[in-house]
Amino acid sequence: xxxxxxxxxxxxxxxxxxxxxxxxxxxxxxxxxxxxxxxxxxxxxxxxxxxxxxxxxxxxxxxxxxxxxxxxxxxxxxxxxxxxxxxxxxxxxxxxxxxxxxxxxxxxxxxxxxxxxxxxxxxxxxxxxxxxxxxxxxxxxxxxxxxxxxxxxxxxxxxxxxxxxxxxxxxxxxxxxxxxxxxxxxxxxxxxxxxxxxxxxxxxxxxxxxxxxxxxxxxxxxxxxxxxxxxxxxxxxxxxxxxxxxxxxxxxxxxxxxxxxxxxxxxxxxxxxxxxxxxxxxxxxxxxxxxxxxxxxxxxxxxxxxxxxxxxxxxxxxxxxxxxxxxxxxxxxxxxxxxxxxxxxxx
Amino acid sequence: xxxxxxxxxxxxxxxxxxxxxxxxxxxxxxxxxxxxxxxxxxxxxxxxxxxxxxxxxxxxxxxxxxxxxxxxxxxxxxxxxxxxxxxxxxxxxxxxxxxxxxxxxxxxxxxxxxxxxxxxxxxxxxxxxxxxxxxxxxxxxxxxxxxxxxxxxxxxxxxxxxxxxxxxxxxxxxxxxxxxxxxxxxxxxxxxxxxxxxxxxxxxxxxxxxxxxxxxxxxxxxxxxxxxxxxxxxxxxxxxxxxxxxxxxxxxxxxxxxxxxxxxxxxxxxxxxxxxxxxxxxxxxxxxxxxxxxxxxxxxxxxxxxxxxxxxxxxxxxxxxxxxxxxxxxxxxxxxxxxxxxxxxxxxxxxxxxxxxxxxxxxxxxxxxxxxxxxxxxxxxxxxxxxxxxxxxxxxxxxxxxxxxxxxxxxxxxxxxxxxxxxxxxxxxxxxxxxxxxxxxxxxxxxxxxxxxxxxxxxxxxxxxxxxxxxxxxxxxxxxxxxxxxxxxxxxxxxxxxxxx
Numbered sequence: 001x002x003x004x005x006x007x008x009x010x011x012x013x014x015x016x017x018x019x020x021x022x023x024x025x026x027x028x029x030x031x032x033x034x035x036x037x038x039x040x041x042x043x044x045x046x047x048x049x050x051x052x053x054x055x056x057x058x059x060x061x062x063x064x065x066x067x068x069x070x071x072x073x074x075x076x077x078x079x080x081x082x083x084x085x086x087x088x089x090x091x092x093x094x095x096x097x098x099x100x101x102x103x104x105x106x107x108x109x110x111x112x113x114x115x116x117x118x119x120x121x122x123x124x125x126x127x128x129x130x131x132x133x134x135x136x137x138x139x140x141x142x143x144x145x146x147x148x149x150x151x152x153x154x155x156x157x158x159x160x161x162x163x164x165x166x167x168x169x170x171x172x173x174x175x176x177x178x179x180x181x182x183x184x185x186x187x188x189x190x191x192x193x194x195x196x197x198x199x200x201x202x203x204x205x206x207x208x209x210x211x212x213x214x215x216x217x218x219x220x221x222x223x224x225x226x227x228x229x230x231x232x233x234x235x236x237x238x239x240x241x242x243x244x245x246x247x248x249x250x251x252x253x254x255x256x257x258x259x260x261x262x263x264x265x266x267x268x269x270x271x272x273x274x275x276x277x278x279x280x281x282x283x284x285x286x287x288x289x290x291x292x293x294x295x296x297x298x299x300x301x302x303x304x305x306x307x308x309x310x311x312x313x314x315x316x317x318x319x320x321x322x323x324x325x326x327x328x329x330x331x332x333x334x335x336x337x338x339x340x341x342x343x344x345x346x347x
Numbered sequence: 348x349x350x351x352x353x354x355x356x357x358x359x360x361x362x363x364x365x366x367x368x369x370x371x372x373x374x375x376x377x378x379x380x381x382x383x384x385x386x387x388x389x390x391x392x393x394x395x396x397x398x399x400x401x402x403x404x405x406x407x408x409x410x411x412x413x414x415x416x417x418x419x420x421x422x423x424x425x426x427x428x429x430x431x432x433x434x435x436x437x438x439x440x441x442x443x444x445x446x447x448x449x450x451x452x453x454x455x456x457x458x459x460x461x462x463x464x465x466x467x468x469x470x471x472x473x474x475x476x477x478x479x480x481x482x483x484x485x486x487x488x489x490x491x492x493x494x495x496x497x498x499x500x501x502x503x504x505x506x507x508x509x510x511x512x513x514x515x516x517x518x519x520x521x522x523x524x525x526x527x528x529x530x531x532x533x534x535x536x537x538x539x540x541x542x543x544x545x546x547x548x549x550x551x552x553x554x555x556x557x558x559x560x561x562x563x564x565x566x567x568x569x570x571x572x573x574x575x576x577x578x579x580x581x582x583x584x585x586x587x588x589x590x591x592x593x594x595x596x597x598x599x600x601x602x603x604x605x606x607x608x609x610x611x612x613x614x615x616x617x618x619x620x621x622x623x624x625x626x627x628x629x630x631x632x633x634x635x636x637x638x639x640x641x642x643x644x645x646x647x648x649x650x651x652x653x654x655x656x657x658x659x660x661x662x663x664x665x666x667x668x669x670x671x672x673x674x675x676x677x678x679x680x681x682x683x684x685x686x687x688x689x690x691x692x693x694x695x696x697x698x699x700x701x702x703x704x705x706x707x708x709x710x711x712x713x714x715x716x717x718x719x720x721x722x723x724x725x726x727x728x729x730x731x732x733x734x735x736x737x738x739x740x741x742x743x744x745x746x747x748x749x750x751x752x753x754x755x756x757x758x759x760x761x762x763x764x765x766x767x768x769x770x771x772x773x774x775x776x777x778x779x780x781x782x783x784x785x786x787x788x789x790x791x792x793x794x795x796x797x798x799x800x801x802x803x804x805x806x807x808x809x810x811x812x813x814x815x816x817x818x819x820x821x822x823x824x825x826x827x828x829x830x831x832x833x834x835x836x837x838x839x840x841x842x843x844x845x846x847x848x
Contacts, residue, residue, distance in 0.1 A: 035756075039527075039755075040678060040681075041679050041681075042672070042681030042684075042685060069755060069758065070547075072523070072547060073547065073755070076543070103523070103532050103534060104523075155526060155527065155529075156532070157532055158526075185805070186529060186804075187801075188530075189528075191615050191665075191672075196805075201483075201805050212692075213690065214694040214695070217694055218693055224669070224693060247694070313688050314685070314686075
């Protein structure tokens with residue numbers, strides 16, 4: 001082959017195009033866009049994503065940028081880009097919304113590659129007004145069993161609803177038919193759920209330790225005061241939280257609202273628990289070597305041990321599971337919840 | 348570190364100065380917004396510490412909201428959604444050579460509005476927050492409905508105006524009735540085959556800058572190659588000299604507008620644009636010369652700018668007292684607290700007195716920096732209208748495209764939305780449809796729908812809108828007054844036209 005000037009120029013041009021896109025060392029894109037399933041920068045998804053993005057940027061020497069585009073646009077962006085320059089971070093909502101039949105929800109296990117888990121937000125909780133007659137979640141279930149109508153404010157179709165589903169499932173197990181006394185009040189974000197309580201539209205609301213803890217410290221005569229009745233996280237996860245807890249609520253007190261101290265049965269032998277887990281997803285056609293490079297890098301980052309403190313400082317529990325293990329774990333979780341949801345639907 | 352230490356901390360002061368200037372620049376470039384300025388800087392704040400990050404972000408917020416007045420007045424393109432009403436009178440003033448005067452009026456009004464809301468925030472935050480929680484879905488719907496009645500008052504032809512407004516509401520509802528807003532997650536009003544692109548609906552900012560920005564460019568292109576105005580046109584002459592005497596008789600307007608902005612700000616979910624819309628309407632309907640509004644009336648600029656800057660303090664009330672953001676920009680501020688590991692809720696002010704005081708000082712200083720820098724930079728801002736249009740408009744179009752693409756972090760359909768609505772705005776003018784009511788309908792439509800449906804879902808039937816609370820009754824009185832005022836203005840306009848006809 002004759003080496004012509006045109007050939008040299010073409011080769012140089014191609015090299016210039018490729019150079020900024022790929023890093024030589026790991027064949028990773030130089031710029032990675034991490035889309036997340038939330039359009040808020042104030043929420044837990046953005047916080048977790050930005051901690052991971054910082055760590056990946058530093059470890060891999062690439063630029064990882066977090067774009068809070070929301071679930072629908074994030075899935076679209078991920079489906080479009082098989083080069084690996086777009087990855088997605090989201091939590092259990094990504095498969096729960098499909099289980100709940102939310103329009104346009106993909107089956108993440110079929111349409112994407114589920115990647116490693118990152119962390120857990122142990123804060124998913126249920127609260128009642130400070131002057132509520134219900135002292136515990138068991139009181140709520142007992143009231144439903146006794147024929148009392150209990151209104152629960154949730155945002156339907158995901159993490160907010162799964163605890164509500166568990167309550168209905170527990171009521172059904174204890175007294176078939178009583179689950180119909182636990183009714184949803186479908187609201188929007190946390191502000192709407194709080195407002196539903198203050199407007200006396202809801203007896204119980206879904207919330208979180210982070211967003212609602214301060215309301216639990218108000219004097220009982222304050223019209224906005226609340227009490228925790230149930231924290232859905234597993235005791236193993238809560239036990240990893242800082243001993244001082246968050247705000248004025250220490251870890252011991254948090255554990256008193258969680259299984260096994262309070263019981264919302266999922267089966268005859270097992271209590272229902274729910275850890276809100278964050279994990280990565282990739283385009284299904286992305287080069288497996290590239291996916292593996294990110295998985296390996298995460299393993300190394302967690303082995304170094306610094307990222308754990310950043311998660312703990314922000315009241316999250318670091319929980320890295322390598323990709324294969326994470327896929328198995330999340331699939332099992334999906335299957336468990338699918339059973340409960342479909343059994344309740346079929347009645 | 349106490350308050351005095353902050354005041355002599357060069358970092359703290361430098362971040363306020365830099366943040367305000369950067370915010371003004373973001374607000375002043377069509378397509379860029381205060382929200383975008385805060386979003387861009389948020390990830391950079393982690394190493395700064397809480398007080399310094401808040402100083403930067405709050406300054407960006409104040410600067411960004413205010414900067415929106417520059418393109419609104421000089422180009423007729425609102426820099427931020429909350430400066431739409433500034434275009435109504437500011438742009439006509441600029442076209443008759445009073446751009447500099449209009450800018451100075453707007454800046455002073457902005458500062459007064461900002462300070463009114465800051466006073467309310469500092470002294471009454473917990474009380475206002477307790478009042479805000481009395482607004483359930485019903486009261487929030489009535490507030491939105493009240494703002495929608497403005498459509499009639501802002502129309503030159505009431506029937507066409509209302510039609511345009513309803514069309515705006517209709518188009519705003521295209522897409523998913525979003526679960527995160529309390530909807531059912533179903534899509535609606537999407538033409539077959541367009542579901543992939545339209546499931547998120549049309550984003551507000553691309554629609555806004557399309558209608559105001561791209562439409563102007565198309566209209567100018569239709570006229571041909573116009574000359575830019577010469578520098579002589581913006582010379583301060585007797586007809587356009589700014590004097591504080593313009594505020595004579597306007598103090599009530601200023602305080603009322605700042606108060607309305609603050610009040611709207613404390614209501615989460617009502618939306619910042621409603622602040623300036625309501626302030627503007629209040630000024631128009633109570634004016635002795637409502638017919639001058641929309642044609643270059645300084646009182647309109649005052650109301651709009653005092654209203655939208657009144658929002659800045661108001662929106663922080665629910666954020667710092669309930670942990671609930673009052674608007675999209677303060678929603679981003681929660682991120683700053685979260686990144687620093689600080690809880691925001693009802694105990695925040697009591698437990699974080701130092702941070703709270705520093706925030707108030709930062710906002711106060713930011714307002715002052717904004718006043719001084721903008722007041723003296725006005726000559727340079729005003730010169731933009733002397734730039735030849737063949738240079739200015741391609742630049743504006745480019746910024747609009749960049750703004751549309753980046754506002755939702757890189758969604759290409761937002762660029763198409765910009766162009767589609769630019770063309771649509773151009774067609775609207777041909778069909779004599781009215782832009783202002785259309786945009787107001789588009790902005791308020793989704794909130795109106797959600798609060799209306801949620802009111803019925805929660806409380807059962809339509810009578811609840813009249814019986815829910817004393818607040819609902821007061822709002823109905825205001826709605827009735829607004830409708831009556833609109834009809835009176837319309838009749839008066841008709842009478843003024845008929846003798847000359």
